[in-house]
Amino acid sequence: MSLKAHFSTFRLDLQAAALEFVGTTCFLLLGLGGIQVVSDIANDADAGSTLEQVLYKAISMGFALLISAWLFFRVTGALFNPNISLALLLVGVIRPVRFVLYCVAQMAGAVAAAGLVLALTPGKLASNLGPGINTAQGVFIEMFITTALVLAVLMLAAEKHWTTPFAPVGIGLTLFACHIFALYYTGAGMNTARSFGPAAVTGFGYSKHWIYWVGPFLGSVLGATIYTLLKHYHYYELTPDQAATDYRKSPGHPVENVKNIIATGSVNDGGNVDANGESDHISDKPSNGRRVNDSPVYLTKGRIRRGARMENLGEKAIVLAKRQHLPSYIDRSFTASIMAEYAAALLSSRIPFLLSNAAAFHIATTAPNASPPQSEQEAARIGSFERIHASTIPWLPPLLNRAYTLLMLFESAAIVRSTWPDSAPASLLPSLVPVLDSQVTRFFVIGWLCMTIGACLRLATYRTLGILFTYELSIRADHKLVTNGPYNYVRHPSYTAILVIAIGFYTCMLCPGALVGDWIRGMQPGMQKALTVLWISMLASQAVMFAKRAEKEDAMLKSKFGGEWDDWAKRVPAKLVPFIL
Numbered sequence: 001m002s003l004k005a006h007f008s009t010f011r012l013d014l015q016a017a018a019l020e021f022v023g024t025t026c027f028l029l030l031g032l033g034g035i036q037v038v039s040d041i042a043n044d045a046d047a048g049s050t051l052e053q054v055l056y057k058a059i060s061m062g063f064a065l066l067i068s069a070w071l072f073f074r075v076t077g078a079l080f081n082p083n084i085s086l087a088l089l090l091v092g093v094i095r096p097v098r099f100v101l102y103c104v105a106q107m108a109g110a111v112a113a114a115g116l117v118l119a120l121t122p123g124k125l126a127s128n129l130g131p132g133i134n135t136a137q138g139v140f141i142e143m144f145i146t147t148a149l150v151l152a153v154l155m156l157a158a159e160k161h162w163t164t165p166f167a168p169v170g171i172g173l174t175l176f177a178c179h180i181f182a183l184y185y186t187g188a189g190m191n192t193a194r195s196f197g198p199a200a201v202t203g204f205g206y207s208k209h210w211i212y213w214v215g216p217f218l219g220s221v222l223g224a225t226i227y228t229l230l231k232h233y234h235y236y237e238l239t240p241d242q243a244a245t246d247y248r249k250s251p252g253h254p255v256e257n258v259k260n261i262i263a264t265g266s267v268n269d270g271g272n273v274d275a276n277g278e279s280d281h282i283s284d285k286p287s288n289g290r291r292v293n294d295s296p297v298y299l300t301k302g303r304i305r306r307g308a309r310m311e312n313l314g315e316k317a318i319v320l321a322k323r324q325h326l327p328s329y330i331d332r333s334f335t336a337s338i339m340a341e342y343a344a345a346l347l348s349s350r351i352p353f354l355l356s357n358a359a360a361f362h363i364a365t366t367a368p369n370a371s372p373p374q375s376e377q378e379a380a381r382i383g384s385f386e387r388i389h390a391s392t393i394p395w396l397p398p399l400l401n402r403a404y405t406l407l408m409l410f411e412s413a414a415i416v417r418s419t420w421p422d423s424a425p426a427s428l429l430p431s432l433v434p435v436l437d438s439q440v441t442r443f444f445v446i447g448w449l450c451m452t453i454g455a456c457l458r459l460a461t462y463r464t465l466g467i468l469f470t471y472e473l474s475i476r477a478d479h480k481l482v483t484n485g486p487y488n489y490v491r492h493p494s495y496t497a498i499l500v501i502a503i504g505f506y507t508c509m510l511c512p513g514a515l516v517g518d519w520i521r522g523m524q525p526g527m528q529k530a531l532t533v534l535w536i537s538m539l540a541s542q543a544v545m546f547a548k549r550a551e552k553e554d555a556m557l558k559s560k561f562g563g564e565w566d567d568w569a570k571r572v573p574a575k576l577v578p579f580i581l
Contacts, residue, residue: 005571006097016076017101024080024109027068028194029116034060036121054183061188062176069168077157078168081191082106083216087150090224090456092485093158110197118201125198128206130185135208136440138186139215145178146190146219147226154227161243192216214445221452228456232463349419350440350513351412353448357508358408360455364501365397368462372474393471411515443511450504457497460486469494473553481561483568489578491569492553495546496576502542506535550575 037060038053069078077094079085082103089099118125129138152174156167163170175190182188189195195212199205241249251257371393462469464485468476486493510517520531554575558565574581 006095009095010097013095013098013101016098017105019072020076020079020102021105021109021112023068023072023076023078024106024193025113025116026071027064027080028110028113028197030064030068031061031194032113032117032125032198033121034064036117036125039124050184054180057183058176058179058188061179062172065175066168066172069171073157073165073168076102079153080106080109080193081149082193083146083191083220084150084153086217086220087154087224087227088158090221091154091158091227106193107196110193111200112197114197114201118198125202128187129208129211130187133185135211138208138211139218141182141186142189142211142215143218143222145182145188146216147223148178149174149190150220150223151226154223158227162245163243186211186215190216190219218445218449221449225452225456228459232459349415350444351415353440353444353508354408354412354415357448357451357504358405360451360501361404361505362401363455364458364498365401367393367397367471368469369467370470371472372470372476397471407515414515439513441511441513444508444513447504447507447509447511450500450507452504454497454499454501454504457486457493457500461494461497473549473556475556475560479560481557481564481568483572488572490574490576491572492546492550492575495550499543499546499576502539506539510535547576 035057038056065080068080072078072080077088079088079102085094085099085102085106088094089096094102114125129135133141149171152171153167156170157164178190179188182190187195189212192213195209199209464487465482468479468482490496508514510520512518512521520528523531554565554569558569
């Protein structure tokens with residue numbers, strides 16, 4: 001998309017941002033004002049318990065968002081939060097220009113609201129960590145509650161259904177629930193603007209203010225990632241009638257349901273009635289073959305696809321039932337409190353990030369479609385380099401995928417052994433597993449973000465191209481020029497995703513505290529320099545390889561589509577980086 005196209009709705013974006021400023025000011029004025037009431041009377045004898053204060057503050061913020069969001073829901077979308085704006089940008093709901101304007105308006109609105117509250121009320125105005133909470137715990141708490149809020153906005157407001165007009169209620173209650181959990185520990189920011197406003201008007205007197213930028217940012221990325229995965233795997237096929245209001249979609253007779261589950265493994269609905277009063281309880285469609293409503297129920301050969309899913313779920317339920325007896329090597333002396341401590345320590349270590357990196361690498365190295373026929377590869381007139389590359393596709397990506405997954409599991413085991421050396425899981429690990437620090441460093445977080453963003457972009461290209469996405473260059477008989485989705489910004493977004501993942505891969509592998517990085521730093525200086533040059537050369541060679549492959553692909557598509565490709569190239573001049581390269 002050209003720069004002019006991005007600014008084609010600039011006037012509307014500017015007007016929406018101005019109203020977003022008003023809405024953010026209204027929301028935080030009400031919310032922060034309610035919190036100040038508790039702060040002002042906290043020293044009074046009848047101020048109430050800490051639990052009552054937390055409840056009052058949570059209600060203040062939850063209802064402030066509910067009311068403000070309902071007022072501005074049809075005007076600007078009622079985001080009031082740059083982290084929500086970021087999530088909507090990542091999933092393609094808003095454009096970059098509106099995102100930037102919204103962020104500026106939301107930050108300015110937060111400062112205005114905080115200034116008004118500070119001028120009108122006495123008391124301290126800031127977000128701080130609670131007693132006994134370190135910075136890592138604060139970041140993760142902020143990340144998880146922001147993720148919950150992002151998912152509430154995406155599933156209730158962005159996803160359109162009959163309850164969408166009531167989305168402000170669900171979003172406000174989500175904010176209330178997150179405050180109940182996190183208010184005592186971190187102040188429940190989950191909104192960089194909400195923390196920035198009080199900090200700006202009080203002179204940034206709190207040294208750990210960065211937590212309220214990093215945590216919500218990670219929550220935005222994680223929430224957008226979960227939403228992308230839900231959309232990618234068609235979540236609405238799991239329970240297609242869940243939002244139906246037709247009484248005929250109600251479950252059928254209980255006795256018939258049980259009999260049908262035993263006989264076929266599927267569940268009967270109440271059935272649909274056609275104009276003649278006849279119903280089809282098996283396929284849940286009228287006997288005249290027409291769809292009753294627009295619910296995403298897919299009929300194939302007189303049978304709902306959902307029935308096949310129910311059969312699979314029934315088989316899984318039987319397998320799970322057979323696994324109820326725990327193996328003898330499980331230490332049954334673990335209590336719930338000990339397991340909770342383990343879970344908290346795991347979440348504050350690198351282990352979740354490592355497993356996430358393994359998933360991102362798996363996405364990047366797993367072909368979504370089978371290799372095209374040799375005739376279609378020949379139609380692309382590939383050279384000798386492409387032939388060699390095509391010969392490695394069946395075995396090299398799976399090999400790298402398995403090797404990296406094993407490395408991440410090995411590094412996770414090393415962290416478990418160093419963090420809980422006397423625990424039952426650590427005792428099961430062999431002595432070959434080294435002791436490794438579990439600290440999450442800044443460079444590691446940067447690398448993890450690169451791998452996560454790259455994997456999301458890679459998934460987006462898989463979904464946009466569909467069956468046309470193959471690792472080999474090919475021209476299919478029904479080939480079409482795809483110019484929507486991520487291809488509306490760069491011509492080769494899949495290569496961009498791979499390069500971003502590669503940057504994250506090398507950063508995570510070589511950062512301080514990483515298994516490979518510490519191993520290299522323990523070598524002789526000459527060997528360290530040689531390996532450093534090798535890593536840089538590998539990254540540079542990947543960039544050069546994909547740049548040349550992009551040129552080859554452009555030439556191939558131009559030869560196939562001619563003027564259609566020329567129009568697209570003029571509209572999207574960037575190959576890998578929007579507006580730059």
